[in-house]
Amino acid sequence: MTKLVVLKVGEGSFEQGFPVTMQIGEEGDSPAIQTLGKLPPAPEIPQYYNRWQSAYLCLGWSTRLEAKPIQVTNVSVIDDCWHAVQVLRNRLNSWLHSESFRSIREKWLEKLLPSDEMRVILQTEDLLLQRLPWHFCDLFERYPKAEIALSGPAYERVKQVSQLKNKVAILAILGDSTGIDTQADRALLEQLPGATVQFLVEPQRQELNNQLWSQGWDILFFAGHSSSLANGDGRIYINQTDSLSIGDLKYALKTAVAHGLKLAIFNSCEGLGLARELANLYIPQVIVMREPVPDKVAQEFLKNFLSTFAGGQPFYLSVREARERLQGLEDQYPCASWLPVIYQNPAETPPLWTALSNQLAVDNSRNYQHPRRSLKKIGLQRLRTILLTSMVATSVIWGVRYLGALQPLELKAFDQLMRLRSHEATDPRLLVVAITEEDFKLPEQKNRTGSLSDLALAKLLEKLEQYQPRAIGLDIYREDAVNPQLQNLAKYMQQSDRFIAVCKISDPTASEDPSVAPPPEVPEARQGFSDVVIDPDGILRRYLVSVNPHPASACSAPYAFSTQLAFRYLAAEGIFPQWTPEGQLQLGDVVLPRLHSHTGGYQTIDAAGFQMLLNYQSSRSPENIANRVTLTDVLRNRVKPDDVKNRIVLIGVTAPSVGDYFATPYSTGRGAYQKMAGVFVHAQMVSQILSAVKNQRPLLWVLPQWGELLWIWGWSILGSLLAWRYRSILHLELALAITVLVLYALCFVFLSQSCWVPLVPSGLALVATSAGVVLQDASQKQEQSKKLYSRSS
Template sequence: MITKLHQVIRSFLVDNSNEKSSEDIKRIPVNSGKNNQKQSQQLWLFSLPSIIISTLFVTGGIITLRQTGHLQFLELVAYDQMVRVVSSNGSDPRLLIVEVNEEDIKQQKKWPLTDEVIAKVLNQLQEHNPRLIALDIYRDIPHPPGTDTLTKALEQDNIVVVKQLPMGDEPGVTAPETVPKNRVGFSDLPIDPDNVVRRTFLYVESPSGKIKEYSFALQIVLNYLSDNYSSFQVNPDYLKLNSTKIIALNNTSGGYVLPPSEAMGWQILVKYRSKQIRQVISLTDVLTGNFDPNLIKDKIVLIGVTTPNEKDTFPTPYSATATENFEMAGVEIHGQIVSQLLGTVLQEEQTFWFWPEGVEWVWIGFWSLLGGVVVWRSQRLWILGGNVILVVAGLWGLCFLLFTQSGWIPLVPPLLGFLLSGTCVLAYKTVYQTYHDPLTGLANRRSLEQRLQQLNHQNISQQSELVAVLFIDVNRFKSINDGLGHQAGDYLLTAMSQRLQQQLNSRKHLGRVGGDEFAIWLKPVKDKQDVVSFAEKLQQVLSQPLSWQGQEIYPTVTVGISFEETGRNFHGPELLRYADIAMHKAKEFNCSRPQIFEAGMDTQAVQRWHLETDLRLGLEQKEFQLYYQPIISLTTGNIAGFEALVRWNSKTRGFVSPGDFIPVAEETGLIVPLGEWILTEACRQIRAWHERFPRNPALIMSVNLSGRQFSQPNLVKQIQTILDVAGIEGDRLKLEITESMIMNNVEEAISLLNRLKGLGLRLSIDDFGTGYSSLSYLHRFPVDTLKVDKSFVGRMEDGKDSHKYIQIVRTIISLGHNLDLDVIAEGIETEGQMNILESLRCKYGQGYLFSRPLSSENAEALLAEDNPI
């Protein structure tokens, strides 16, 4: 039965429609993925110049800043942070430091320490077989008593002493003459511009090569490895111990930008292993023998001053987070360097490595480019924020990962490049999106209006020319958007923009000026008919079907055209508005041809705007009232209920037809508060009539529900509140819903209908047979009534097709009975129509034959009569 009705209605409607059947339309299936990709590529091409320009500009600026040293401080701060994170807490078991602290100096009661004290310490240590003793205390002049004793103690071949190289006018500090040169090393810890020690000299050589000096730490290592290394080589870029290369710093290594004089010699970064890299005993402990001998055996013992008062302490990368003792003693830094060199030679640990300058520039450029790409591709603010956080974290993580592998690559320059390039592109994108549609890349309404006005300025001193604007609206776009999803809607719009661009010589003539609206301007126009013909061609091109994920989309468009000559009275925005008005006029007339703007059309648009204003005022001033049309039982002739119909008696306009103000209310959303008032008033009225005219069965009040109301998320709660306030049961109220409202989203509609049914309401499908074909879902809808549309009822008596309409009505009534639904026929105006409906066993009817809509007073009088008909 359902299939038969579907065929009857479909064949009849198709036979009488002006639209071509799907078989008559030339099919042009389009791959949605390829078109979306093509559209994305086009938008990418538009954005690419701005991204490239910002990348080059920002990269060049940052490289300039870096080369001038303005970013060095920030880069060194980042370096210190990574040092603190990477460093372990373990000490090097090969090292022991004998510290001379403040308490030791107080006990000795003399500074510098006497030669006798130093000698005693050396001899005490030698008794426990240290591998090497490194004296990090200057001994350039004697400090008797005990000078001879110290000289004898220093003759041991496992002792290395420190000296200081001359610096400028300062002569330096020499080592005792009796100590061989291969057991003397210079102490020179370069201090960076921010007063932190991060690097050290290992070796210096005079330009002639005659003078070669080894650092204190390097001499310690060379003596420690005396039995394990066979060669020490010096190359311009590295030092080589056996097969181990120790790469030398240059003035631009890593984040450094140093004057060449600061990078002289063979320097390396100090690879801080830990803030506490050594075990420590004090000078007093050694002198008194208060220590474990195993701490000394086979160890490298460094002897040095650790008290800050003697100015032999330095800030290190650890100093930034320390609140006390934030400086490290020189002897401890030497211990760090010794541990680093031993690890490099014996455990094959990596020394710090760096990228060449050219690679670093490419690195900065890459992140600058990425900043522009990320900003352009991020369509929402929260997405942009998330992407920025992810990229910045990724950059930090990558730099930190390489740092753990002893690689120091720039962090701050690429970070600034990413942020600054992104900021530039964001500024461009903001301006771009102010004048362009983000989906299609076309000019938006503002931009198109400016172009039209500039077009006039270019010709203001020349002979006037005729300009045409075509305003194109995609019909039923909301249905496609809701039925197939927003991605399908976006695809449809991009496909339409591509088709339009293919018909034009230049993109600048085209714009997207609304959600589903496009506009084209043409100049100069010689013949208006040519423009009309072009518009008709566009309608044909744009109406060709599209394929979206296996679904066929059959788009149609409505076109409005306006003409105006350039000159002093030319106004671009008005020309665009006139074309818009003409398009809406074509929609109003349901015209398939382009509509040309004519004088007076804008007056109608203004009138519509005034109607909207008066409608808002009417709602505020309660100018609306309900009229009630009886619904009659065709078997008994009694009133079974009423349909509540809203009427507007405006204080300024007088009576306004529902056909005039309901569409405006729907379009503006005012139908929502108006519909709530209608429900409230109808429920109040039916309760009053129940109390005055108790009867069995009770009267039912039918109320039309608009599409806007049906989509309100709080509809069920709102109706429950209205029923509670009115004090009536839900089955006294019947909601009338059109097919199209249900079929927009069937599953959600069924869920909502079930929730409404849960309130006890009665539900009716209004205008059945005129909207979407809901036959395949009808058995799932929890409805009570089908209403036969008056367009079918009114054509059952006259005309050559009356038998077809009788057949349609018969099928709807039979379908309703088979599904246990009541059937109400609308629009009954003659006895003949009523007789036909009675013969078809239609149970209820309403129409002018029985009564026009009545005021509440007249409806109440009708109810009071013993025989209402």
């Protein structure tokens, strides 16, 4: 049977002495013995204590007292501290051997055996008496199953509301952690069996207040910076800007006590001020640190205490064992075993962990493992959960993506990233002759609209030839032969090696999109098809470089109109196209990357022919790819020779009435550009090839399939790690939001370097895996609750 010893120290002082009353009884019964005595005057003890405290504070640790670095301790300072310890210890023992205290000492030794399990409560209002290291006294040291606690003279038992629970409810406040590591405290709490822990990380005052009111907590835990003021009051620093006294939480704490709060642990510095204030609220038990406590000491104490207490040991013996094990650190942290102390409400009986969690003691002792051993086991289990969940989520998302379900979203994300790219200069190698609505009114047009009359075309080509362009491309369909009266035009089209005409090779079996023959005067070698590949959402993102035309097509050109113009330009510099053994098109040192059916965000497309991603040149206007003049400008001699010489000249209709316009990635979104005229689309394609060959401008490329899979899986693993790290749903959501922004930024950076990496599937994997881990944790906790409930019942 546990013995209860209460030492009531009455009003007095070290100059006058203190009256002492000792009561001895069985736990739960009224005292059976009461003895009176007195501690004589000892004015030197405060001096010895102050000397020790000064030496202790000069040790130079980084503590949980304040968020500022302290100088490194040297050997002489440590020696001074141990010398002060020895002096204080000897004087304290001499004080307890005084004649006026003999009656209490002799009754103690008479009625209490060294084998007795006992709780000792020192009941006093004097703050210095509470600070003294009573466990050093030989009267206590000979009793290995005893632990001393502190108490004030006034106390009261509060009627608590009984709540049916099968887990210990812990509210853990991780306050200002500047310069210290409160995450180690968190990791220890997270390993507790049969416990539900609600973490508040650097909370605001209102958030903490609300949580104390919200439900029945069994344990209140705080880790962070705290201090005791000169008047004895204590403060906790809940975040980097706010601190609170216990009085600031008076009503919330009273409510928490009424709802079942049994224990408060303040794993922080100078906690006696906090404990004294908490005692006025009649909290049953409080564990605090007497003095400033180093980070390592606080963490080691918490680890050892949780191990023994949750393992089934009585509360007082758990504190004693955890405190005494700190002696192993005293070569680095002198007096570490002095620091933890219990502040007890004498009207209350210390709880057992089994009582708090409503489990059988045998279950606890069998199931609980030492934190260091269980950390390894939990770490391996968590690693398996992370890997398994991430692999499942990645596999599902990869399969859904492979089937094309994510393609619309990926293409929209691609467009948005494209629009964010920095602007580029106009390509000086290109000139566009735009046929506008006003140009249709020229006399040379002979009232012809939607195209060019033979006369207007003849005069236009004549003007351009004078300025010696490197290539001329006519992006206007001309199926009919030239007017016999303009034989010069027919001869030019037949013989000029720099003139490229356009035709259309669409499948002739498709009645809605028939093929269009090239001008009969232009040989096949100088023909180019105008066909483009439009995505299902109507956006032009791909460049059809070459294709094998249908045998029945009226247009048999194997290369695109823009490709032919680029070939003509590069041929003048000795660069000719060639095909690699892998079926890739090579120009000089540049190999054009071929688009396949499962490339990047494209998963369900017809990749027939030689296609590549169209890397639009970004500018304030998408038609700013080339200098622009009108038909009127050329015919009326408003164009300078240098505007044409050695350039590729593209001739096309830009009049809205013709409708030769295409939607591009720049055509969507608020405030976006309008659709792009077909002649400027061809200019974009020509510029893409020339810039890649001549200026080393990167072509758009994607990771190989295995690379994209690893990229998505990496974000999936990161999502599971975030779910493991942040147990609060609010904090997890915030972390996910920040991570998604980082993912978006990285995808933009890669695209700026012309690499298209998966954004949408990676974001889905990130969120889906974190949600999966959260759901698994919830399921496991629910299963554990069922098991615990079945055991307890």
